Amino acid sequence: MKLSWEARLLIAVASLLAAGGFARLAGPVPADVLWAVADALALVPAVWWVAADLRAHRWGADLLAVLALAGTLAVGEFLAGAIIAAMVATGRLLESAAQRRAGRDLSALLERAPSQAHRRRGHELETVPVGRIAVGDRVVVLPGEVVPVDATLLGDSAFDESALTGEAAAVARRSGDPVRSGVVNAGAAVDLRVTATAEASTYAGVVRLAEQAAAGTAPVARLADRIAMWFLPLSVLIAAAAWALTGDPGRAVAVLVTATPCPLLLAVPVAVTSGMSLASRAGVVLKDGAALELLGQARRLAMDKTGTVTEGRPEVLAVVCAPGVTAGQVLAEAAGVERYSPHVLATAVTRAARRANVVAAQAESVTEEPGRGAHGTVGGHLVHVGKLGSAADLPPWARNAMRRGSLDLASLVWVTRDGVPTAALLVRDQVRRDAARTLRRLRAAGLAHVVLLTGDRVDNAGEVAGLIGVDEVQADATPAQKIERVRAEHERDVTVMVGDGVNDAPALAAADVGIALGSRGSTAAAQAADAVILDDRIDRLADVIEIARRTRRLAVQSAGAGTVLSLLAMAAAAFGWLVPVAGAVVQEAIDVAVILNALRALHRRRPRTGPDELLHRFSGEHAGLVPVRAAVRQAADALAEGAGPAADAAVREAHRMLVAELLPHERAEESELYPALTPVLGGPEGTVTMSRSHAEIERLVRRLGRHLAAGPIQPDQVDDLRATLYGLDAVLTLHFAQEEEAYFTLARE
Known part of the structure; x- marks a missing residue:
């Protein structure tokens, strides 16, 4: 495996530091030479990093490292310099691993765009490059093919428009209807009249939006640099004051050695790398450490609907x-x-x-x-x-x-x-049955404003928003409107965008952090995003936000504590109580402490999961009870015409199915599932609401049975029977939804 240059630098510096220790037995000169070389090896790239930062009109932790490395060389404190060099090389390696970007590769968008089209010439079809298709040409799109250009239908067909609108169901289009490029022909082969060239068509516009959004995304300042903004001038001031007051340059170097921002260079990357590792184990792959840092600060969330909040x-x-x-x-x-x-x-x-x-x-x-x-x-x-x-x-x-x-x-x-x-x-x-619970967890984690951003109709979007509890809905949104809204949210605070379709790719690229669902989501969305949820569970979003919050908290805590301890060590060095080598050792002890604290980001207390076998079993039984619930509603509807043989038969059939199929399921939940959930939920109170629903369901079934025991249904029974049946239908609908959300999301997929 080819080593990165950061890894090679660390190996070289560590080897020279160790070799100097052995050479010390032969005398101070050979050891000092080896340690000086290690110091110089780290100093050269550090100067390059600082120069690059200064050219970009920023400065941070690396500048203080350069001063410390140069200072130890200047006053002959070569061992201290070698120790600092090893710390700097280690920090750079960890930071590189945490923040290496995979890039916002838009190849999936480009690959999906058709390169050829079938143009009709009389009774013949010719396959030509899509760039040669002109306005007014007649093209044929075969079943399953992507429409290459914007056009008008010359026959009836159905199209899968989810790539552009996010709507899952195929849409029937009639002759004369406009059809946009990027949608898939879900019917038979159909002829179209071209209304725009490939370059001017809808799908090409989506690609351009994603490219522009990715190009316009600003780099994120490192947390370590933000802390160093005030730590660096303070350290230099203390070092200069110690030199000026004592006339001893060694004291200034000792201050700079103890001020070397190793808690910043090491603790922050360690915490971020640990958080990324934990997120990966939770099913979310982050493309860089900057995404994790931003997730830890996020306050606003924009979510696509179809395929993200819905199935x-x-x-x-x-x-x-x-x-x-x-x-x-x-x-x-x-x-x-x-x-x-x-x-x-x-x-x-x-x-x-x-x-x-x-x-x-x-x-x-x-x-x-x-x-x-x-x-x-x-x-x-x-x-x-x-x-x-x-x-x-x-x-x-x-x-x-x-x-x-x-x-x-x-x-x-x-x-x-x-x-x-x-x-x-x-x-x-x-x-999705875990959508509402995920939103509650996100709000508890600190997200203050959630927008449902969808290309679907207003009524559908409003219904979904009401069920999961978002703050705002923007429906009928085009890719351009999505990206505009995400940018507007970004102006207010750090914004996360979550989506899964091609039409979400531009908004994902424009957001501070774009998160794509990778299981059924488009490759374009995954490549435009900063993080990808690998499976099909939206609750992973809450997992990664919680991990990011805790990781950032630990990173700030570690960097802050290390900085305070470094300030105390600097004061001791300024008073002459710490020579440079001792300062380096003290700094090393500080590093060990803050790194151990940062490593806590590798672990978190995971919520206990439920008994998977039972949860999957009863969830499957819910789906199997659809005919029973349909029979209840059908019986209630049959009574609309009054009492009669048909209505009587429908009610008795519903009662039979309730007694034979539904009640055994409910009783098994009560006796098998709920006791098994007690340890997970922290006690029996967690299932009290569901148990009360079971009691109400049984009460209504008994009431129904008493009606039927009296003989054929009479006219004066109809009103109460209908109330009982519709009430039972409502209770079952609510009860099943509550169980799906409250319990079955506890199962590991």
């Missing part, structure tokens, strides 16, 4: 069924038709069936129509999954489903059998 993919939120149809039947038929489709909504349907432990039905003659959905034959019936052909003359339950989808801000995927609607699947990008 970044649509999920089936609820299943609204026609009377006499169960959620299990619907999911089985829909999954059977959708299982071979690559569409993002089809994936959501099959995932919902799998989580609910529903086996997909066997479907035959499956075909897909872009923008309309898929259909196939299941059990002799033609099943269609997708959009409705017509919304006219819908039955009451379907109109209720449409209203509920609008209120829940969810998309509807309709399931029809032989042309008759049988169910509507409510699909929405879900908020």
Whole structure:
């Protein structure tokens, strides 16, 4: 492995220092020569560092090191100089390791941009460099390809626009609609009429924004330099005063030796390097120590929504069924038709069936129509999954489903059998279950203002913001608006930006610290950021902020304590109580103390995690209970038409499923999971709220059972039954959400 020049310098200086110690046995001259060479070896690069700093109109800890090294050479205190040289070389090596930048490489943005396009000439297609595409040309974009230029659609299709807007679901576009470069064709091959060249198109603008943002990011001053701003002139003043008052230059050198800012040169890099190591073990890789220092000072946070605060993919939120149809039947038929489709909504349907432990039905003659959905034959019936052909003359339950989808801000995927609607699947990008808890931890860590910054619609953004508790929302934001907002936040205080998409890359580069989600996030976002969360857990953001806060606190504490001790040693040297070599030894003792304190940044008290096996088991059971919860809501809706055989059957089926499936789950949580969580939560009080919810759920199920025990449902029971069922639905929704947030985030992924 090739050694860095800092490592080679440290090896050379340490070897000369040790060799001088052995040579001392032969006499003082050979030892002094070796120590003087070690001093000079460190002095030459130190002078270069200081010159570079002065050219940049700044000065810091390195200047004091140069004075000490030069002073020991001037008065012949070669051993003291060699010791200081070893300290300086060690500090530079540690600092280099802590602050080496990986750079803001934008190659992913450039690589993703198409280099070629398919231009139509009559009935022929020719593949040409994208730079040769002109306004007015007709181009063809194949399935899965990135649209190379801004254009107008000449046919219907669907596009994955998440790279630009962050929106997870594919968007259907009609003939004549504008399409921006950078989006992916999620439908069949489609023709477009070019409206802008590649250079003038949307995606090229995103690349330029990221480049400009990275170029405009100012370097960060080292913490050690900031402390040295006042420590350096004070040290020189004390040394000059000691020389002037005593006439002994040795006292001035002794002061400079004890003033050598090794607590700054060593303790700060050690703390920062330790913090970076701890952050890496927590699943966050920081590209340099400056990012960690800034995270420790951050007061403002801008967060992308889709894929960052939310899961970044649509999920089936609820299943609204026609009377006499169960959620299990619907999911089985829909999954059977959708299982071979690559569409993002089809994936959501099959995932919902799998989580609910529903086996997909066997479907035959499956075909897909872009923008309309898929259909196939299941059990002799033609099943269609997708959009409705017509919304006219819908039955009451379907109109209720449409209203509920609008209120829940969810998309509807309709399931029809032989042309008759049988169910509507409510699909929405879900908020991460650890998002709200992460925001609370961030506020406790000192973040004062949180902005949700998203390209999504205002209503969706507002709903998410209300659930997780942010201070402000900016929706419908373009990449240019995101970068403008991040810069505005930066003017107020140190700002962190968190995102995962190509459209977030410019803002990530512009922020004081950009943090990208690396698991499902784009490579462009990761390369534009200063830190990358390696897995898909947003709570790692709170981890790294807490680590950065503690690391900075320990760095300041170590540097401050070392500086105070150095001041005391300087006073002793000024009075002649410490000769240069003794001063170097005292300084070494100070260094050891502050380094040991700085090394505490390697460790932190981690919150105890829960019993993983149980947590994963019960979390999985939550997903499997979707049909039960759907049956409860369906039974309540069925009572809207009053008492009758259909409503009676729906209520009894819901009660049966509650007793057979839900209550055993709740009782198992009470007897198995909650006792296991008691040590983690510090006592049984941590689960009291959840236990009270269990009691309320059982009470409502018993009440439902008493209604049904009296015989067929009567008209005078309808109001109370509906209140019971809707109440049960609300309690279950809240209870499941609380458990997901409070307990299941304790599990190690």
